[in-house]
Amino acid sequence: MLKHQAIAAKLKNYIEEHDLPHGAKLPNLTTLMELYGTSKNTMMQALKNLENSHVVYQVQGSGIFVRRRQREAYTPLFQNTAGFFGNFHEHIKHQVLAFEKILAPPDVAQNLKVTSKDSVYRILRLQILDGAPFCLEESFYVVALVGELPKSVASTSIFSYLRQQGLKIGFSDKYFDSVLLDEKQAKALELPPNSPALRLEDIYYLNDGQIFDYSRTYCQAKFFAQSN
Amino acid sequence: MLKHQAIAAKLKNYIEEHDLPHGAKLPNLTTLMELYGTSKNTMMQALKNLENSHVVYQVQGSGIFVRRRQREAYTPLFQNTAGFFGNFHEHIKHQVLAFEKILAPPDVAQNLKVTSKDSVYRILRLQILDGAPFCLEESFYVVALVGELPKSVASTSIFSYLRQQGLKIGFSDKYFDSVLLDEKQAKALELPPNSPALRLEDIYYLNDGQIFDYSRTYCQAKFFAQSN
DNA sequence: AAGTGGTCTAGACCACAAC
DNA sequence: TTGTGGTCTAGACCACTTA
Numbered sequence: 127m128l129k130h131q132a133i134a135a136k137l138k139n140y141i142e143e144h145d146l147p148h149g150a151k152l153p154n155l156t157t158l159m160e161l162y163g164t165s166k167n168t169m170m171q172a173l174k175n176l177e178n179s180h181v182v183y184q185v186q187g188s189g190i191f192v193r194r195r196q197r198e199a200y201t202p203l204f205q206n207t208a209g210f211f212g213n214f215h216e217h218i219k220h221q222v223l224a225f226e227k228i229l230a231p232p233d234v235a236q237n238l239k240v241t242s243k244d245s246v247y248r249i250l251r252l253q254i255l256d257g258a259p260f261c262l263e264e265s266f267y268v269v270a271l272v273g274e275l276p277k278s279v280a281s282t283s284i285f286s287y288l289r290q291q292g293l294k295i296g297f298s299d300k301y302f303d304s305v306l307l308d309e310k311q312a313k314a315l316e317l318p319p320n321s322p323a324l325r326l327e328d329i330y331y332l333n334d335g336q337i338f339d340y341s342r343t344y345c346q347a348k349f350f351a352q353s354n
Numbered sequence: 355m356l357k358h359q360a361i362a363a364k365l366k367n368y369i370e371e372h373d374l375p376h377g378a379k380l381p382n383l384t385t386l387m388e389l390y391g392t393s394k395n396t397m398m399q400a401l402k403n404l405e406n407s408h409v410v411y412q413v414q415g416s417g418i419f420v421r422r423r424q425r426e427a428y429t430p431l432f433q434n435t436a437g438f439f440g441n442f443h444e445h446i447k448h449q450v451l452a453f454e455k456i457l458a459p460p461d462v463a464q465n466l467k468v469t470s471k472d473s474v475y476r477i478l479r480l481q482i483l484d485g486a487p488f489c490l491e492e493s494f495y496v497v498a499l500v501g502e503l504p505k506s507v508a509s510t511s512i513f514s515y516l517r518q519q520g521l522k523i524g525f526s527d528k529y530f531d532s533v534l535l536d537e538k539q540a541k542a543l544e545l546p547p548n549s550p551a552l553r554l555e556d557i558y559y560l561n562d563g564q565i566f567d568y569s570r571t572y573c574q575a576k577f578f579a580q581s582n
Numbered sequence: 583a584a585g586t587g588g589t590c591t592a593g594a595c596c597a598c599a600a601c
Numbered sequence: 602t603t604g605t606g607g608t609c610t611a612g613a614c615c616a617c618t619t620a
Contacts, residue, residue, distance in 0.1 A: 128589070149563045154605060165591045167395070170607070183525055185561055186606045187598035195527050196465070196557060203579070237424070297411055299423050303576045304532040304550040322532040322550035329424060333413050335377045348531045351431070356608070382586060393610045398588075414587045415617035 133162045133172040138181050141192055148194040152182065155190070180352045200350035217255060222280045223314070224250035227269065234266045237329060237340040245269040249280050252314055253345075259315045265341035272338055294333035302326040311344055321346060361390045361400040366409050369420055376422040380410065383418070408580045428578035445483060450508045451542070452478035455497065462494045465557060465568040473497040477508050480542055481573075487543045493569035500566055522561035530554040539572055549574060 127135075137158075153161065159169045173190065176182045183193045230238060230246045238246065246266045253261040265284075267275065272288055279287045285295060305325045312319045323346045330339035355363075365386075381389065387397045401418065404410045411421045458466060458474045466474065474494045481489040493512075495503065500516060507515045513523060533553045540547045551574045558567035 130589085155607090156605085166593085166607090167609095168590060171589090173606095180527075183559075183563065184606065185524075185599080187600075188562075188605065189599095190606080191563055193525075193563070197527075197529060200529055296413075297421075297580075299408075299425075300579045301425060301428055301576060302579070304552045304574065306550050320548075322534050324532045324552075331411075334416075335411065335419055335421070346532065348529060351528045351530070352525075358608085383588090384586085394588090394612085395590095396609060399608090401587095412587065413618085415585080415619075417586065417618095 129164060130168050130171040130175065133164060133169065134175040136162065137172065138176060138179075141181060146192045148192060150192040152190040152192065158190075178352065195350070197350070200348045203349045203351045218260070219254045220281050221252040221254060222249070222277075223252060224248060225277050225280050230266065234340060237327075238266060238268055238337050240268055240270075247272070247275055249284070251280060260347060261343050261345035262311055262314050263341060263343045265339060268338050271332065271336060293338070295338075296331045296333040296335070298331065299329040300326060301328075305344070307344060315344070315346065317346060324349070357392060358396050358399040358403065361392060361397065362403040364390065365400065366404060366407075369409060374420045376420060378420040380418040380420065386418075406580065423578070425578070428576045431577045431579045446488065447482045448509050449480040449482060450477070450505075451480060452476060453505050453508050458494065462568060465555075466494060466496055466565050468496055468498075475500070475503055477512070479508060488575060489571050489573035490539055490542050491569060491571045493567060496566050499560065499564060521566070524559045524561040524563070526559065527557040528554060529556075533572070535572060543572070543574065545574060552577070 137152075152158070155166065155169060158173075159166055162169065162172075164172075173182060173184060177184060177193075180193055180195055182190055184190050226248050227245055228248055230240055230242050230244050232242055234246060235242045235244065238244075240246070246268055248264070248266055250262075250264045252259055253263060267284075272293065273291065275284075275287075289295060303325055304322055307315065307317060307319065307321050307323050309319045311323075312321055315321075315323075317323075323344045326343040326345075328339070328341045328343070329337055330341075332338050365380075380386070383394065383397060386401075387394055390397065390400075392400075401410060401412060405412060405421075408421055408423055410418055412418050454476050455473055456476055458468055458470050458472050460470055462474060463470045463472065466472075468474070474496055476492070476494055478490075478492045480487055481491060495512075500521065501519065503512075503515075517523060531553055532550055535543065535545060535547065535549050535551050537547045539551075540549055543549075543551075545551075551572045554571040554573075556567070556569045556571070557565055558569075560566050
């Protein structure tokens with residue numbers, strides 16, 4: 127763990143443990159630097175992390191203050207630098223509805239930038255959070271890049287497995303809009319048909335810029351995002 | 355303009371002018387530092403900007419590469435550090451459907467953290483992009499914080515006006531989910547009733563942590579966001 | 583082993599806010 | 602005017618990739 131991340135975590139903990147209210151003033155930069163035994167640059171970076179994750183806000187010439195958000199029940203759209211549902215992986219269970227190796231359908235091939243003669247894994251899963259259906263996810267992995275996948279990985283975190291296999295996951299493009307669920311989707315999510323839902327499309331790249339995963343996720347959750 | 359921002363802008367320009375493809379390798383860090391006459395830290399910061407705005411990706415031990423996204427027609431959910439629709443303000447026209455000073459309705463008062471005896475401006479606007487309805491926005495401003503607003507500001511950028519008046523706008527919380535449009539909303543947006551749409555709720559804070567604006571926006575656009 | 587990105591430091595200097 | 606956050610630099614040292 128990097129030093130600035132460790133410092134950010136400590137400061138965040140301090141704020142949560144002491145339950146500091148919105149607007150509470152923290153010690154000034156110099157004091158924080160001494161407190162955490164670090165340089166100005168590193169302390170600033172730790173504070174920037176916390177600013178980006180809604181924990182503090184900084185006002186030039188004035189001070190550093192605690193930031194609290196109003197609604198706690200919303201799901202963060204992006205968890206810091208982790209991917210979608212970064213910190214939620216632990217709480218989410220997967221029910222595998224389909225696991226097959228097929229030739230890439232045309233639209234999938236296009237998104238993965240492969241030909242329709244290339245093999246992909248198609249995995250359809252229901253994500254379950256606290257016992258209730260949360261998201262319906264259909265994902266496609268390029269066999270040539272991820273290698274052979276045992277069926278058992280589908281019920282856990284596929285990304286963790288791939289990382290263990292030595293794959294270097296880089297970054298992703300995320301596209302989303304609002305749609306009506308069709309009958310099948312609604313049924314899987316235990317919602318009435320024609321319910322509105324968020325559709326999220328992800329294109330995941332390896333470290334070296336190659337696309338290895340395309341996925342479509344449907345969910346009705348309420349999301350939260352931050353901006354400065 | 356900060357040095358690292360200026361450098362980021364130049365490098366981005368260079369990539370676009372030369373239409374470099376996804377995966378094209380850029381000069382190494384040391385070379386870039388010399389090229390732009392700056393220090394390692396500042397160059398890294400410029401590159402981080404570009405990484406966050408999807409222009410490049412960096413691979414430790416390997417190099418710095420051009421990143422291009424697949425779909426260009428999507429609206430960025432967050433434009434760099436600017437707010438929602440940061441760079442789009444110029445292209446958006448506003449059709450004012452309501453402009454009134456009222457006592458804060460209960461739900462609005464709660465979101466603004468004021469009492470229902472406090473006055474707020476209620477402004478209902480249709481945002482028009484390239485001649486077509488794009489978003490329907492209902493926003494509430496705390497009179498005690500923003501002062502008297504001339505009705506004419508509603509047809510332009512209210513935030514620009516407030517900044518001119520000396521208000522320091524700080525940050526915002528953004529909540530969103532997917533809903534069905536009711537008849538009125540659909541009609542305003544020229545969509546069939548019961549169309550699905552994205553609902554975005556924003557709570558805007560001043561520099562000093564006070565809430566001055568709460569707004570609800572409905573739109574059917576396709577959005578784009580990035581993650582690393 | 584050589585090359586490339588990434589983190590951290592110490593200190594100079596700048597910009598804004600509060601008094 | 603003083604205090605506070607914010608930017609930039611130069612250089613040491615670390616971590617990863619490539620060959």
